[in-house]
Amino acid sequence: MIQRLTEIIREHTGNKNLTITEDTILIADLGLNSLDLVNLACLVEDEFDVEIPDRMIKNFKTVRDVISFIQEQ
Amino acid sequence: MKKRQQYELYSHPQVYTLKELLLSCSERFGEKPAFRFQRRKSEIVVSHLQFKNDVMALGSWLWKEGHQKCHVAVLGENSYEWILSHFAVTCGGSVIVPIDKELSGAEAVSLVRESDSTLLICSETYWDVAEQIREEIPQLTCVSMKEIPRCIEKGNELIQTGYADYQQVKISKEDLASIVYTSGTTGKSKGVMLTHENFATNSVATCCNVMIKGPSILLLPLHHTFGFVAGVTCVLYYGYHVYINSSLKRLMDDFQKAAPQHLSLVPLILETLYKRIWAAAAQQGKDKALKLLVGVSNILLKLKIDLRKKLFKSVLKAFGGNLETVISGGAPLDEKYVKGFHALGITIINGYGITECSPVVATNRNNALRNKTVGFPVCCNEVRIDQPDAQGNGEIMVRGSNVMIGYYRDQQSTDDALQDGWFRTGDIGRIDEDGYLYITGRIKNLIILANGENISAESIEQEVYTIPYVKECIVYGKEQLIAAEVFLDEEVPNARVSIHADIQKINQRLPRMKNIGKVIIRETEFPKTTTKKIKRNYGG
Structure with missing residues (x-):
């Protein structure tokens, strides 16, 4: 799953060499803003066929949070 | 003062209360659409007249239920019901207390308590927060926004049987309309008390500075006065409709459905949209061609030949094809985005506001834009610079019918902020010889994020x-x-x-x-x- 997420984030940020771990912090490490997170959520929804409520997006602080959410679905 | 770039203000009927504003729109624009939004899979269109009728029905129901002259908190994502609640509450002389949906449950409890709210109108999405608040404040009544259609039905039945108590409520311009909580410099939120006159005159004055020529999409959160005034009341007062975006996830789809002519945005969204234009061009291998086209178009513009609508048709199509103007406020916007959007055919109108001024203090004007400035003061307020230094920079002071009456239950902060009728903004700026306002710094220790x-x-x-x-x-x-x-x-x-x-x-x-x-x-x-x-x- 981390590989698929890495691809999505690389595509979103345009940085093909990005290295991502579960501890990567979305805002501080990747420099994403709140609107980027919304876009990322849309990409995750498409890729993993899940629905992410708007309220949930603000709880995504690390890559681990995103993975946990997908797994819970 | 010489004002070379200033030209006659756009003319609008003057109103002094939100009720007058509502009635004026209903009378002047009747069956023209006021709101459009998606509900499940279908699109709902509400006319100006229908909106007024819905306000009267919901207000009558609230009045009959005993929610009279009280403080009413509202919590939820942007929706027609949110806007309806605001007008139904304020047009009956009660006070609306918008709660930021991003707050934690404990913070929401604190604001509902501090504002002395006795009723909470809450969307289904945030109903768990409503329950948390009710646990802490058992005497609070909670109404779900899901129930609003049923409340309107009951309100209409009341009106049909001759019940007119709510509709006959007289609203004065001095009446308190809203308590809006804003970040204080010490971290404690302050309740900004805004009257009907504050909202109504600021809405009209903003319309006098900025020309709107078509519909808009509401993207800013309604609990911010910028979202409510620039995003809703100004568009309605021009007789156009507001397409309500309920989630930024659907933003690009909504651009296609709404095809807006006008938007009010914060820099964060503008910057992200701009970057997306270029990222999309790069993905298609067209970024170099687009850059070249921008260069050619800029040269043509200098020769007074404007082909931007044709040259950048495919770029503008992503925004629905009709977007012409965007008011940017809430935070400073880097000049490169103003120039970048202008090159593509979208005019960015930079403005400046603060919740305590309902919020708009100054805006550029459609035909008198000056980069790096926030334009001219709107006609409902005066702006002066306190104790200017050699370069003319000093604290921006505002006086006018849009300035708050004070902070709720906080006399000390009120006395500090309002002096001899002037509101101390805590922002540093200067005014040039043509009357344009520049923001050059801050006194208060507030961090203004790009999302405002x-x-x-x-x-x-x-x-x-x-x-x-x-x-x-x-x-x-x-x-x-x-x-x-x-x-x-x-x-x-x-x-x-x-x-x-x-x-x-x-x-x-x-x-x-x-x-x-x-x-x-x-x-x-x-x-x-x-x-x-x-x-x-x-x-x-």
Whole structure:
């Protein structure tokens, strides 16, 4: 799953060499803003066929949070 | 003062209360659409007349249920029901208290309590927060927005049987309409008391400065006055409709459905949209061609030949094809985006506002734009610069019918902010010889994020100071992130390493919008004032 997420984030940020771990912090490490997170959520929804409520997006602080959410679905 | 670029204000009928504004729109625009939004899979269109009727019905139901002359909190994502609740409450002489949906349950409880709200209107999405609030405040009545259609039905039945108590309520311009909570410099929220006159005259005055020629999409949160006034009341007052976007996830789809002519946005959204245009062009291998086309178009513009609508048709199509103007406010917007959008055929109208002024203080004008400025003061207020320095920079002071009457139950803060009828904005600026206002700095220790969110620096610093080896700290905004600059106790082993992990622990307990994105470790103490306080303007 981390590989698929890495691809999505690389595509979103345009940085093909990005290295991502579960501890990567979305805002501080990747420099994403709140609107980027919304876009990322849309990409995750498409890729993993899940629905992410708007309220949930603000709880995504690390890559681990995103993975946990997908797994819970 | 000479004002070369100023031209006659756009003309509109004057109103002094939100009820007058509602009735004026209903009378003048009748069956023209006022709102469009998606409900499940279908689109709902509400006319100006229908909106007025819905307000009267919901208001009558609330009145009959005993919610008269009270304070009513509203919590939820942007929706027709949210806007309807605002008008139904205020047009009956009660006071609306918008609650930021991003707040934690505990913070929402605190605001509902502090504002003396006796009723909460809440969307289904946030119903768990409503329950949490009701647990803490058992006497609070909660109404779900899902129930509003049924309440309107009952209100209409009341009206049909001759019940007119609500509709006959006289609203004075001095009546309190809303208490809007805003970040205080010490981290404690302050309740800004805004009257009907504040909202109504600010809406009309903003319309006098800025021409709107078509529909808009509401993207800004309604609990911010900028979202409510620039995003809703101004568009309605021009007789156009507001397409309500309920989630930014659907933004690009909504552009296609709504095909807006006009938007009100904060820099964060504008910057992201601009970057997306170029990222999309790059993905298709068309970025070089687009750059070339922009260059050619700019040369043609200098020769007074404007082909932007044709040349950038495919770019503009992503925004629905009709977008012409965007009011930008809430935070400073980098000039490169103003120029970048202009080159593509979209005019950015920079403005300046503050919640305490309902909020619009100044805007550029469609045909008198000046880069790096926030334009001319709107006609409902005067602006002066207090104690200007040699360059003319000083604190921006505002006086007018849009200035709040004070902070709710906070006389000290009110006295500090309002002096001899002038509101001290805490922002530094200057006015040039043509009357344009420039914002050049801040006095208050607020971090203004690109999404317009105001964050108290002290509230985050307090958290950082809980790390025992942090000797000194200031927090400020840097490159769209919140930066914490720290001076550490070097006698503590590994302080330079563990600071990063300790900051992340703080981030975990802070709301995301307050997360520290950058840690800067100082080698020396901060420069101090004579009273040994850290010089704040050192940072940033």
